Amino acid sequence: xxxxxxxxxxxxxxxxxxxxxxxxxxxxxxxxxxxxxxxxxxxxxxxxxxxxxxxxxxxxxxxxxxxxxxxxxxxxxxxxxxxxxxxxxxxxxxxxxxxxxxxxxxxxxxxxxxxxxxxxxxxxxxxxxxxxxxxxxxxxxxxx
Numbered sequence: 001x002x003x004x005x006x007x008x009x010x011x012x013x014x015x016x017x018x019x020x021x022x023x024x025x026x027x028x029x030x031x032x033x034x035x036x037x038x039x040x041x042x043x044x045x046x047x048x049x050x051x052x053x054x055x056x057x058x059x060x061x062x063x064x065x066x067x068x069x070x071x072x073x074x075x076x077x078x079x080x081x082x083x084x085x086x087x088x089x090x091x092x093x094x095x096x097x098x099x100x101x102x103x104x105x106x107x108x109x110x111x112x113x114x115x116x117x118x119x120x121x122x123x124x125x126x127x128x129x130x131x132x133x134x135x136x137x138x139x140x141x142x143x144x
Contacts, residue, residue: 018111018115019033021111022036022111025104025107025108025111029100029103029104031100034057035076036101036104038068038071038077039093039097039100039101040101040104040105040108041057042077042091042093043098043101046092046093047080047090047091047092049082049089049091050065050068050079051088068089071097075094075096075097077091077092077093077097078091078094079091079092
């Protein structure tokens with residue numbers, strides 16, 4: 001196996017470095033990367049069920065509940081009971097959550113552009129397709 005094809009190693013190192021860069025950006029605004037993900041998701045799906053947010057972000061439900069609690073205490077989201085199923089709760093962005101989400105999106109675009117720097121659109125399309133395929137090859141609820 002050629003050294004440059006050690007994909008697991010390369011993905012692991014890349015993930016750690018990227019996560020540190022994202023954490024540094026989000027920490028400047030007292031956000032975690034998980035909270036940023038919730039803000040982004042709700043920015044496109046305001047009023048989503050907590051379970052739907054959990055599934056979309058690949059966060060276990062118990063962790064999502066705690067995350068929603070912290071974000072509600074921070075004034076970024078509000079919970080409301082679902083009109084059809086009173087046991088379910090929906091998350092809605094507050095004005096502060098909307099504003100912070102917009103600022104986080106700007107910073108994320110900068111990081112995303114940096115990731116693509118030096119690569120053609122065709123190369124980025126292949127990388128994007130490959131990374132997306134990993135979700136099918138290694139489903140969340142299945143073993144390896």
